[in-house]
Amino acid sequence: MLHLPSFRYLAPRSLSEAVGLLAELGAEAQLLAGGTDLLPLLKRGQLSPRYLVALAGVPELSGIRTAAEATVRDGSGLTLGALTSIAELTRQPVLRRHFPVIGHAASLIATPTLRSMGTLGGNLCLDTRCTYVNRSPLWREAAGDCLKCTGDVCRVAPGDDRCWAAVSSDLAPAMIALDAQIRIAGPRGERVIPAEALYRDDGLSHLTLSAGEIVVDVQLLRPTGVCASYMKLRPRASFDFPSLGVAVALRMAKDECENARVVVGAVASRPLRIAEAEVILTGHVPTAERLSAAADAVHRAIRPMDNVDLPPGYRRQVARVFTERALQHALRQVPARAGANGALTPGRQN
Amino acid sequence: MKSTIVATVPPALQVDDSAPGDRWLTVDMTVNGVPRMLRAPAHRTLLEALREDLGLTGTKHGCELGECGACTVLVDGQPRLGCLTLLASVEGRTVTTVEGLGTTAEPHPLQVAFVDRGAAQCGYCTGGMLLTAAALLADNADPTEAEVRAALAGNLCRCTGYASIVAAVRQAARMVAGGASHPRSGAQG
Numbered sequence: 225m226l227h228l229p230s231f232r233y234l235a236p237r238s239l240s241e242a243v244g245l246l247a248e249l250g251a252e253a254q255l256l257a258g259g260t261d262l263l264p265l266l267k268r269g270q271l272s273p274r275y276l277v278a279l280a281g282v283p284e285l286s287g288i289r290t291a292a293e294a295t296v297r298d299g300s301g302l303t304l305g306a307l308t309s310i311a312e313l314t315r316q317p318v319l320r321r322h323f324p325v326i327g328h329a330a331s332l333i334a335t336p337t338l339r340s341m342g343t344l345g346g347n348l349c350l351d352t353r354c355t356y357v358n359r360s361p362l363w364r365e366a367a368g369d370c371l372k373c374t375g376d377v378c379r380v381a382p383g384d385d386r387c388w389a390a391v392s393s394d395l396a397p398a399m400i401a402l403d404a405q406i407r408i409a410g411p412r413g414e415r416v417i418p419a420e421a422l423y424r425d426d427g428l429s430h431l432t433l434s435a436g437e438i439v440v441d442v443q444l445l446r447p448t449g450v451c452a453s454y455m456k457l458r459p460r461a462s463f464d465f466p467s468l469g470v471a472v473a474l475r476m477a478k479d480e481c482e483n484a485r486v487v488v489g490a491v492a493s494r495p496l497r498i499a500e501a502e503v504i505l506t507g508h509v510p511t512a513e514r515l516s517a518a519a520d521a522v523h524r525a526i527r528p529m530d531n532v533d534l535p536p537g538y539r540r541q542v543a544r545v546f547t548e549r550a551l552q553h554a555l556r557q558v559p560a561r562a563g564a565n566g567a568l569t570p571g572r573q574n
Numbered sequence: 575m576k577s578t579i580v581a582t583v584p585p586a587l588q589v590d591d592s593a594p595g596d597r598w599l600t601v602d603m604t605v606n607g608v609p610r611m612l613r614a615p616a617h618r619t620l621l622e623a624l625r626e627d628l629g630l631t632g633t634k635h636g637c638e639l640g641e642c643g644a645c646t647v648l649v650d651g652q653p654r655l656g657c658l659t660l661l662a663s664v665e666g667r668t669v670t671t672v673e674g675l676g677t678t679a680e681p682h683p684l685q686v687a688f689v690d691r692g693a694a695q696c697g698y699c700t701g702g703m704l705l706t707a708a709a710l711l712a713d714n715a716d717p718t719e720a721e722v723r724a725a726l727a728g729n730l731c732r733c734t735g736y737a738s739i740v741a742a743v744r745q746a747a748r749m750v751a752g753g754a755s756h757p758r759s760g761a762q763g
Binding site for chain 2 (some may be wrong): 275335
């Protein structure tokens with residue numbers, strides 16, 4: 225049977241206490257929110273922290289606020305506490321109405337029970353995953369250990385001196401596409417960063433959090449005219465982490481796309497913004513040809529590794545298809561208006 | 575009556591030092607309507623506590639990694655995976671296991687329907703299926719087949735008896751609608 229290794233349990237009652245504990249305990253501590261990512265890592269011996277700091281009793285991390293007090297440009301912002309359950313993200317009426325892509329991406333995570341246990345902050349900070357490391361100790365020992373777990377070589381790309389484990393959050397690409405802001409508390413106070421800046425392309429340390437820092441909440445702003453979509457590829461329709469995730473967001477003004485975000489998950493250690501695709505869309509009428517060109521740009525830009533479910537070549541092909549479909553889906557959400565100049569008609573079904 | 579149960583202590587864990595945090599915890603909870611106090615190591619999971627400390631072996635060890643649903647129990651009426659829930663996190667909460675859903679003399683409508691439909695083959699997933707389904711019915715008294723399948727998406731049956739399981743859940747919903755009582759339904763929290 226798989227037992228948890230022993231650890232010391234701490235349950236801070238405030239954010240300042242939690243930050244203080246993390247700063248004091250340093251690298252020997254792990255944060256526990258829903259536990260659905262951390263506990264399997266502990267059971268498989270991928271991590272062996274001396275301390276677990278449980279966040280459930282930290283009130284500052286809970287709740288969804290329509291944010292009069294947050295840094296809002298247009299008065300329609302929303303603040304999602306890091307401890308908000310993934311299931312809650314799928315249910316929240318205000319989220320469903322203004323940011324449906326978040327609820328949709330959340331609904332594609334794991335299973336109903338895991339969604340009601342797992343949290344927003346936990347999904348954003350989900351450890352990177354790889355077929356060579358998310359295994360039993362016996363399997364890892366037989367295959368030879370890897371960079372991410374006490375070994376000294378990457379089993380996916382043995383010639384490289386880095387870990388290629390894949391970012392596996394479904395919410396991260398969607399949050400980056402919406403230009404969400406992440407509020408972080410740490411020993412030196414608070415800072416707010418774009419969601420994109422939470423990540424770096426290093427499978428061993430893919431979060432840019434410094435020692436003692438905790439994700440507090442996610443702030444969403446809604447400039448008018450933004451429509452977004454997320455598509456996820458995985459072997460089964462439940463349980464599985466993404467083999468590929470594509471999030472897009474378009475800010476439309478009349479028939480033109482003013483601003484575009486195209487973000488791909490599970491093909492690198494961080495969610496990748498595909499600048500080439502964004503440039504193709506920005507400042508233009510999103511014709512079928514342009515969507516196709518943007519999808520081609522995604523296909524050119526990504527290099528999936530053979531480290532999660534489904535073959536890399538297939539995932540790259542599907543990234544092209546998903547980008548085009550996600551863009552079409554996003555455009556259908558633009559409030560109905562007569563299309564012109566060959567633009568895909570917003571509001572059209574199918 | 576309140577009983578205190580102390581988990582069996584591996585000798586290596588009895589060492590204490592002055593480091594911060596607790597290596598051992600005392601947890602108060604209500605299990606199937608009975609108040610319980612457990613003293614256990616901080617790394618005890620709810621699944622281990624239920625089976626090994628309280629002897630409630632209806633909750634099954636499956637994958638132990640959150641990938642099968644066999645260890646599903648209700649915490650305050652909501653399905654939780656016992657293998658990924660620390661005992662420490664259920665302090666003050668109400669836990670319902672399959673033993674608390676119904677009795678042989680007075681089964682829950684879901685249990686009656688599972689028997690009627692032959693919805694248990696080897697039976698290993700059944701406890702988790704029943705509790706997940708009980709929470710669904712508490713939330714949605716008349717689920718469609720698609721809703722039942724979606725709600726049970728995290729409970730694997732390796733006998734692959736899903737068709738009977740889905741039919742049994744819908745039959746139980748009809749039984750409840752027709753006036754069947756649900757004794758001590760944990761899904762009410």
